[in-house]
Amino acid sequence: MPLGASQAPEDPAAAARRRLTYLMLFRVGVVSLLLIAALISELGTPADQPTSPQVTTLLGLIAATYGLTIFFALALKRAQQVSRWAALQVAADLLLTTALVRFTGGADSGFVFMYLLVVIGASFVLGGRGALAASGAAVALYLGASLPAELPMRNLVRVLTVNAVAVAATGALGARLAVELTRAREHIASQGVRLRDLAALHEDVIRCLTSGLITVAADGTVMTYNAAAAEILGRDAAAAIGRPIVELVPDIRGIMESVVMSGVIRRGEVSHLHPTLGERVLGVSLSPLVDADGAPLGRIVNFQDVTQLRDMEQTVARSERLAAIGRLAAGIAHEIRNPLAAISGSIELLAQPAAAGGAAAGGAEQGELTAIVLREVERLNALITELLEFARPRAPVLQALELQGAMQELLRVVENDRRLDGARVELRAGAPVWVEADAAQLRQVVWNLLLNAAEASPRGTPIAIEIRADDGWAQLTVRDRGPGIPEEHRARIFEPFFSTKERGTGLGLATVHRIVEEHGGKIEIEGSPEGGAAVTIRLPTTTAATS
DSSP states (O other): OOSOOOOOOOOHHHHHHHHHHHHHHHHHHHHHHHHHHHHHHTTTSOTTSOOOHHHHHHHHHHHHHHHHHHHHHHHHTTOSOHHHHHHHHHHHHHHHHHHHHHHTTGGGOTTTHHHHHHHHHHHHHHHHHHHHHHHHHHHHHHHHHHOSOSSOHHHHHHHHHHHHHHHHHHHHHHHHHHHHHHHHHHHHHHHHHHHHHHHHHHHHHHHHOSSEEEEEETTSBEEEEOHHHHHHHTOOGGGTTTSBHHHHOGGGHHHHHHHHHHOSOEEEEEEEEETTTEEEEEEEEEEEEEOTTOOEEEEEEEEEEOHHHHHHHHHHHHHHHHHHHHHHHHHHHHHHHHHHHHHHHHHHHHHHHHHHTOOOOOHHHHHHHHHHHHHHHHHHHHHHHHHHHHHSOOOOOOEEEEHHHHHHHHHHHHTTOGGGTTOEEEEEEOSOOEEEEOHHHHHHHHHHHHHHHHHHSOTTOEEEEEEEEETTEEEEEEEOOSOOOOHHHHTTTTSTTOOSSTTOOSOHHHHHHHHHHHTTOEEEEEEOTTSSEEEEEEEEBOOOOOO
């Protein structure tokens, strides 16, 4: 649908013809008033008294003016040179005015003011030069019509001077105004061309958009509707303009209400039932529509059909899940094969003397083999436990949690744990920071990070836990003094069964990553200025719990 209609520039000849038509209408109006005045002046005259010569002359001039006006109106329709007909009309008006002045008192006539009207009309249809020429001719004709005069010389000079100066001044002012009017017309014409070009460009841009664009009034009705919107929604402009947008896309109501409440841009996805294509997914962006002064006018709705993209994302996600299952199976096979080999070899050694009929293995050797079996069984049990935690996690039970207090409690529990290998953990925190989290899962996350940091750091070096708030996020960082994580390993560090440690299962950081994501947070690993690695967890902050 075109969002605007641009008009073609007016032809100069048509504009001149229009102005000349206005002049003729003005002339007819003035003459009609004079006719009415003449008729009123004769109402009090006795029936037997003849009409005065002045009234007879006035009526004759009025009739002549009507006749000339009709002639010029008929001729104007076929005229090729409009400016020549305009000059002829101005000349005729000057002659008629001169005749009227001559027969109504000459220099002392009450109709001298009509010269001013003719000069103003000349500036309107002939421009500045025409106004000056008309004023000069008017002064000359007025002086000619005023002589000889019956007035005393002193009065005659005064009257002639005043009227001539008035006519000349009107001509000069009309010429100046005509020049300014011409400039204004040219400026308006150039601005009109520019506006038409901008309107055409605007229409072309809107028409060529591949995304749907709808403008909605404050009451929710559709004002404009581009071609892409018609294609995506399956409704043409005639069926959409003036209707509530919630009738076209019912699921958009919630996003629109959020824009009304907040006054900012809102994005989301909604379902739409296309008349022929069926269920579609639309990615919608809504923003307020305001005028140049910021006053609200409605809303702008921009949307795309993202159904194919979402189908592709689901296909990729399924492929990634299958690939992850494959990597998981390979990792499980590798991790289980090594302990089983050790267990199998130990059992074979324990069984060989009995099968050969020889003496049983010695007590020390038997005890060593039994210890290997038990250690590897324990390793298998730990692997299965970690695997179950990763594969079948329990849903987090969220509650308001103050991070500094939770970390202090965790450090009191683990400070003497032998697996930290004597590492010294420092807690650095400022003001209390509250989050919505599962306390047990959060302790598991930090505990896994502390174990990794202790294994990577030299014995006795400090491990720091830093807590601070950062623009609506709680930031918890674990820093160690180890060798750090090579850049080529960082992209895979959270994959299951990927580990740089000799006896690591690769499930610890994968479990940490899953728990953080389930809490709506983010996790990042980077180098630390103090050396080693810094693992940062970001969780949305919340307010303190109330009792």
